[in-house]
Amino acid sequence: MAVFSAQEYGERLRKTRERMHEQGVEVLLVSHPANMNYLTGFDGWSFYVHQGLIVALDHDEPLWFGREQDSNAARILTSLREEDILGYPDHYVMSKLRHPMDFVADILKERGWDRLHIGVEMEGYYFTAEGFRVLGRNLPGAVVKDGTLVVNLVRRVKSEAEIEYIRQAARIAEKVMNTALETIVPGVRENDAAGEIYKAQISGTAEFGGDYTSLCPIMPSAERTSSAHLTWCTDRRYENGDIVLLELAGARHHYHCPISRTLFLGEPRPELQKIADAVIGGLNETVAFIRPGVTAEEVEAKWRESIAGTGVNKPSRVGYSFGLNYPPDWGEQTLSLRPADTTILQPGMCIHFMPGIWMKDFGFECSEPLVVTEKGCELFLNFERKLFSK
Template identity: 40%
Template sequence: MRLAAVKEEMASRGIDILLLSEPPNHNYLTGYDGYSFYTPQMVIVSLKREEPIWIARAVERPQAVMSTYLSDDSIRTYPDDYVNSLVGLSAYDVMADVVKELGGEKATIGVELGGYYYSAQAHADFLKALPQAKFVNADLLVNWIRLVKSPAEVAVMRQSGRIADAMINRGFETAAPGVRECEVAAALCHQQILGTPEYSGAYDCAVVMFGAGERALAPHPTWTDDVLPDSTMIYLEVHGVRHRYQVNLARTIVLGKPTPEYLKFADIAVEALNVGLDAVRPGRTCSEVHAAYAQSLGRHGYEKISRLGYPQGVGYPPASAERTASLRKGDNTVLKPGMCFHMMAALWLEDKSCCITQPFVVTETGHEPLTSTPRELLVK
């Protein structure tokens, strides 16, 4: 069904051959999973061919055989001489030969111009190798199809959510005065891979976000070897991953006694988050959900300048967000059952921050949280 949906969209756009460079799309359409995307690899979809063609460096072939459903003829490779070649060999020339084999010398070819793994050099090499072809931007073609998850995908997302819960719990247990920041981060990473007693976790698309003290005012900090003081604030964003499906979750931990003013600020943040979640239901737009959240926050004189949320699912570095819909003003994407978002209702202001977030899946009647960690400030 996934491949059929992609081919249907290709046909509607007049695309004969689709060159997919993004690792999440490789996984989504073929099942391929390997840490090999630092060298050129591609999945080629042709309207005239039943299976996609996966192509990467030769040493990755065993992984493709083990992790994909593809037949032997649909798994192609190029020699290692093409990796970081000092004599000008381009792996994209080998891929262009496959396009020619598919009758694509004069075809309309879709490429992911905005993808993280489609370089200017790759495009230049394809243009040179296929001068009579018409290249069009097909960025996000597969991503939009991925936006609605199947029941089986949602089940895996729930497992990822349980891992994220375990990570937050481990971080809360580990953080204490006199403990180094790196020790807390190490415990989080250990839990991420260990997973739960039922299933293991995996590496994430980014890194654990960890900010203590004034660094909790930043959205993407990492740990240091500083010792946690008796009283401080810690921002954690963790990423539960199962079978490459990632669920993000953030919490603020306070060591010591928070001030009444800060407790009120945290209550405001949670209230707005809950209002935003209550606004989620099929048929509503991303913008309408954002408006409900923003109105609640605005009643207290606060404004969140960054987007409220982003969709998640299959992910590889450098980012887990699917680069499609966003929970923000003006995004009129209509919510459908099966869409999974991280409602990143974190507030980073100049003098304070509060990071309490909620990943969820849209259901037939509203939303289902993908994690069970209480939506509250964690005080220790």
């Protein structure tokens, strides 16, 4: 049943404790669904209510807390002890009278952890400002501090078992992109193409079943390609002359492999082809440069040098760390390829090199996800880098 060995979960917990110790965090509240999964294997769409793990330096296993009706998921999916699975009654859910962090504060008090240094995921999606306020009000003797990246930074360097799941996700991602390139033709409704893409993602390959991805398929057409993060346009039919950006992914046990390509319906305009050539040239040069020991900002500088003089302007980051994740993002909020990010690349880091271009009227995307190896990097995908057209 478990997606990883007990030994691997143990190692993750050990590294998390080590980092807690370094950062002066005695108790860590883990609300991020990917971090919960990473440490225990817990996996459900219950993160829309407050739930989490409590990792305490003086307790050997994490505690799970969450809504009572979701607690059997912890029993089925994790090896946590029965006495460490703490479900709260339903009257804590979305109530004006009580907050789940009241319940959490009671746990901390009962265990004598209410006067310690408590780390919380301040910048996490599923912790909330109100949770922070309620927790602080209940724990006047505690020092509540930011622990957003404690587990994320452990997750940033992947094990061989994790990298293998991303390789499997890459096979799904290739199938997904091929499905998109085949399905999108003039006259087809955009949502029908999106439906086929979703089916390919979730069904996966005959060998590797798929999973939902943390971002929905980003696939704007025509003028919508001038913005990042737009999806298909429901009911619209593709037309000759459309540019279509395809920012897709495959996922295997919540490990992602992203892939971005661009499709033009018809004969691409020269200005688009010129941008495509510049971006792909820069991408090729930059990927060849990536190796352990260089910094994130050096990779970005290499990219900027590669596209100098081509007329392409790229003011935003050109990549980020990715891996295990849940909606709304498959990025890890740690490494970004941009100036001032001095992270030193290490073997096992997974980076989506994604130099997306969004201009006034249209955009272009072509990306490569990769893992840093001992000597350079391994590309996850085997997928032609070009401006596709038909």
